[in-house]
Amino acid sequence: MATPSPAKPTGTAEAGAATTGSLALLLTASTGCAMTVLDTNVVGVVLPTISAQLHASFADVQWVIGAYVLCFAALLLPAGSIADRFGRRRVFLCGIAGFALASLACGLAPTAQWLYLARAAQGVGAAFLLAPALAIIGHGFHEKEARARAWGLWGAVMGLTMVLSPLIGGIIGDTLGWRWAFHVNAPICAALAFAVVRIVPESKAEVQRPVDVPGIALFASAMFCVTWAFIVGPAQGWSSPGILLRIAAGVVLFVIFAKVERARQHPMLDLSLFRSWPFAGATLAMFSYAACAQVMASLLPQFLQNARGESVLGAGVAMLPFALAMLLLPQVGKRLAARLPSYRILVIGLGLTGVGNVAMSYVSSQGIAHSGLPLMLAMFVLGSGGGLLNGETQKAIMGTIARERAGMASGISTTFRFSGILLGYTALGAVLTAGVHRSVATAVPQVLRTAQVNGLHDVATRLDFADAISAGDFAQALHLYPPALATPLLDAGRMAYRHGFSGAFLAAGAFAFLCAFAVQMSMGRAAQPEALANAN
Structure with a gap:
């Protein structure tokens, strides 16, 4: 008696298995x-x-x-x-x-x-x-x-x-x-x-x-020099020889990088794509999104814990308005894309990012950081701008170049995104610590005068206090002065941190507005002749 052969899977079964494997x-x-x-x-x-x-x-x-x-x-x-x-x-x-x-x-x-x-x-x-x-x-x-x-x-x-x-x-x-x-x-x-x-x-x-080994080495070295300058600049002084040397080295390395990339047959970044104004504008939008919105995923928790005194878990919960807006607004962007050209969505997104950052600056500077609703609204607006940009920047970049250049354009987009996060984080950090030092220079002497404490007015101790506050190490900062001053100094430290972050948010907002204008000028001008041609 012949053994029956095993049944072959049907087309539906094969499709189901393929779908399961693909998923x-x-x-x-x-x-x-x-x-x-x-x-x-x-x-x-x-x-x-x-x-x-x-x-x-x-x-x-x-x-x-x-x-x-x-x-x-x-x-x-x-x-x-x-x-x-x-x-x-x-x-x-x-x-x-x-x-x-x-x-x-x-x-x-x-x-x-x-x-x-x-x-x-x-x-x-x-x-x-x-x-x-x-x-x-x-x-x-x-x-x-x-x-x-x-x-x-x-x-x-x-x-x-x-x-x-x-x-x-x-x-x-x-x-x-x-x-x-x-x-x-x-x-x-x-x-x-x-x-x-x-x-x-x-x-x-x-x-x-x-x-492209030379390109990788030059790009990484240039970014390292600029990042290093931003990080140590507040402590060493922006006019110090060491900082000026690092900035100069970064600029020189970027210039050499550009020359090397133009000469290579297979460059890490094909800089010739930037001859297209729409591509340059869309890439700038990506950089600005990363530097002014995406970077806040790392900065906002520091603000919530160090300026507001939230716990780690409390800061995670308080981040929800920002995070939910970043998740939901790309869907709004998809609907807007049916009615508006891409560059206008980018301009709207950058504008919202600027408004959100300015609102965060106001909330911080007014000392109402403990008022939940203004803070939630400001974070939601900031996240909304970031959400629109998150969904549209990559699409805008890919829409400005020929299909055969898609791989290189995607690589440039990703590089500019993470470069924006890096430079945005370090630059805004420099603004933050400068603001903290300015506020501490006024607030700490006032606390000492109010408490009628003598002999603790030395500048070195005050600078150490400001450095510890900038780093978020409030316990270390308070150890520099007598325990009896802990409460007023803690209040002064949190106020200084709020003022420092107010300046950082304001700088991020100003940069977002500036980039919105640049994107409008570069991509909008290129879109006008195309619109006229389509109308005719």
Whole structure:
């Protein structure tokens, strides 16, 4: 008797299996991308606790964020090229392993210096985690509708992560301590690596681009010099030889970078694209979005904890108006896109970002930071501007260039985004600490005079007090003076921090308005002849 042959799967069953496999691949790659967002936002929430427990200086606090973003921004494009050459799954697994090991090193850091060195390594791991994950999604979904659905789900995962990460950071910081904000990455990475091995097939690019080593080195060095100047400038003085030398070195390195990139056949960044005014305007909008809105995911938790006195968990909850607006407004942007040209949505988004920052500056400067409603409204407006830009900037950039240049344009967009976060964070930090020092110079002598305390008016102690307040280490600041002065000095310190942040928010708002005008001029002028041609 013949053994019946096994039934072949029907077309529907094959399609269902393929859909399930594609969904698993998409969720796996999206989880890798979400890890970078989760880590950035969680660390932002616990950063004041890190500063206090490690007695970090303000420069140390800046480097904890800056070292990570600098390495991330410099290596993201080359990581994509390396993944295309040596295999996307292989490089993805290497990135996961590197990110996990660096996260463990961050959690074990005994000093602030150890921490920001480990954060630099974590930024390297993040670049080699994000770039191949994006390439895996791009390679796995070819058809137009499938690709649109895939990127839509990817965007939903990233948006949900952005909303939940402040809460997750608050819960971790409040219950387990700041070290677990890093340690938690290890088991997640282990599960992710297991899923990658089981689900993600290996793939390589048919046409492999060489890695632009000179371009990478020059770009990273230039960014490092400028970042270094922003971080140590407030302490050393902006006119000091060391700061001027760092700024000059950064400018010279950027000029050399531009010349080298123009001469290379396969540059890291094809600067010829900037000859197009619409492309330049859209890229500026991306940079401004990152520097004035996205950067607030790291700055707002510091404001909420150090200026308002919120707990770690309280700061995570208070971030919800900003985070929800960042999640919801891209959907509004999609509807606006049916009625308005892209550049107008960018201008509206930058305008809202400017208004939100100015509103935050007002709330902070008026000393009504404890009034919940004005603060919530200001954060929602700020997040709304960021949400519109988050959904539109990438689309605007890709819409200004020919399809065959899409890969390079996407790389430039990503590089400008993270460069904006880095320079925005360090520049606004410099404005913050300058404002704190100005306020402390007036407030502390007033406290001492009111308390009729003599012999404690030396400038060195006051500068140390201002440095500790800038870093968010209020306990260290209060130890510099007698315990009897703790309450009025704490009030003076929080007031100084509010005034410093008021200046930082105002600077961010002014830059957003300036960029809105520049985007209108560059993209709007280019759109007018096209509109006239279509009308005729």
